[in-house]
Amino acid sequence: MLLSPAEKDYLYSSLSQSQIIRPDSRSIQQHRPLEATTSFLPGSNGSARIRLSDGSECIISIKSKVITFDPKAIPNFIDIDIDIIGYRDDSNYVTNLKFQLLNLLQQNFPHDLLKLTSRYAFKLFIDCVIISHTSYPLGLISLGIYLALKTLKLPLLISDTDDAEVAELPTFSDDWDNARSLSEILVSQTKDTNTIFQPPIFIIIGVVGNNLILDPSVEEEQVLENGLVVSFYEGRVITPITNTNFAINSSNSNYKGLSKNMLINSIAVCNKFCPSIIKALDMLIEQEDDTESSVF
CATH class of the missing domain: 3.30.230.70 (GHMP Kinase, N-terminal domain)
Structure with a gap:
């Protein structure tokens, strides 16, 4: 208005x-009143739907994929795509939002949580759909990504984590109840039960x-x-x-x-x-x- x-x-x-x-x-x-729902998309590893009192609404979906990576290179385990109704995907407005979010996560995300072995790791693909918005949506998207990452579940690795000498593809448990959140993975790595993952x-x-x-x-x-x-x-x-x-x-x-x-x-x-x-x-x-x- x-x-x-x-x-x-x-x-x-x-x-x-x-x-x-x-x-x-x-x-x-x-802060403006906010409503949110998490883990509502069955085809995603993590999801969130967040709405503000002015009608602004955003849906976040996170999917994971196993990739190979170079241990000597800078980790690139996160990708973000933003879709805003009424704006081209290559517009300066959308591109700037994507750059800020991607830069924040890549610089401040514990990438070791996504590493499976010395060769393989999970890569997270974060899809953000802005259904409606009136004010600048960066804060809304950021809070939605926070909720989606906190409720993210990754399948449990059951094969050997040491594949430096033997080329072995990662194998995962078929039981989704064994899937672990990033907080659980962080606790298993640090051996500290008080450690909490917060994006x-x-x-x-x-x-x-x-x-x-x-x-x-x-x-x-x-x-x-x-x-x-x-x-x-x-x-x-x-x-x-x-x-x-x-x-x-x-x-x-x-x-x-x-x-x-x-x-x-x-x-x-x-x-x-x-x-x-x-x-x-x-x-x-x-x-x-x-x-x-x-x-x-």
């Missing part, structure tokens, strides 16, 4: 004052005046002075942190340089509130029933 100049001016004033007033009455660091995520933050707005809506995106995409992994903010114009369908003339203090404040905000987001997502996964559940 495009705002008129008068509406933009009023909204900018509401968001830049010390006592902030957001259009949907959320607090300054409150990295992106957090979207809008800057208006001296205020930082978590998960800005489509109306708020049209008056932002800066849009920050912050990476969060293993309980802390990591690189990359990028500055992006979220309002691609609106002429936003408010954009200006980002001060060092606002960047530092955004890191502090993410370090404070992102653990709660991770905890809410993990609580959904731990629920016994498979019905749709609200996590925020």
Whole structure:
């Protein structure tokens, strides 16, 4: 929804004052209500369906394939494809989203979890379908990928893991009940039962005046002075942190340089509130029933 100049001016004033007033009455660091379902696609190793209160919806499907790899080369065990209704697959918008997600996962994913032997490994193919969206969808996709990776199941290897001298194809158990999650694989490798696999995520933050707005809506995106995409992994903010114009369908003339203090404040905000987001997502996964559940 495009705002008129008068509406933009009023909204900018509401968001830049010390006592902030957001259009949907959320607090300054409150995420939009979200519903999600996991493990609902029988043909996938992991899947998630995630929806926001504004009608934005994303479906994530992850499938695995056994590949050969060069132990001396940089691991390339993850591939991502994004399909957004209304956009060409080779458009700059889709390509940029894909690059950011792929870069985040390739740089911060424990690739050893996918290695089967010295020659073979699983490669994950992550398909993201954006059914509908109004605001910048990167955060929505990232949370969906988090849920899909956390519920991912890989077949149990029953053949020998040492194939350095003997060329042997990996053999897996036919019983899907023996399939293991990435968290279970991590525990078996580290021998530490307290170790938990948590994929990295992106957090979207809008800057208006001296205020930082978590998960800005489509109306708020049209008056932002800066849009920050912050990476969060293993309980802390990591690189990359990028500055992006979220309002691609609106002429936003408010954009200006980002001060060092606002960047530092955004890191502090993410370090404070992102653990709660991770905890809410993990609580959904731990629920016994498979019905749709609200996590925020």
